[in-house]
């Protein structure tokens with residue numbers, strides 16, 4: 001239904017409403033998907049890894065999103081802790097996350 005699709009699917013998932021309806025971007029790592037579903041049980045990726053062998057693309061993109069928007073969300077009441085966790089990672093690991101996220105995005109359909 002359009003009335004729920006626009007605010008929930010676009011507004012929440014893309015944080016497209018700028019935070020007016022959702023208090024934070026509806027983002028999730030592979031670890032969260034693993035906790036909330038049984039999808040990861042037979043998957044070749046490892047939901048706990050953002051980089052390295054078997055890194056889960058959802059986990060990579062989750063940390064890459066936080067990396068890209070760290071300034072904006074550093075003091076956010078619901079995301080600040082995750083930004084601080086990100087900032088505890090060595091810079092080399094953050095760079096690897098950004099690089100892998102670029103590779104993942106490049107492999108997505110462009111239209």
Ligand code: SF4
Nearest residue numbers: 030039040043047056
């Ligand atoms: S890609 Fe990641 S989140 Fe999706 S099933 Fe595999 S391990 Fe789980």
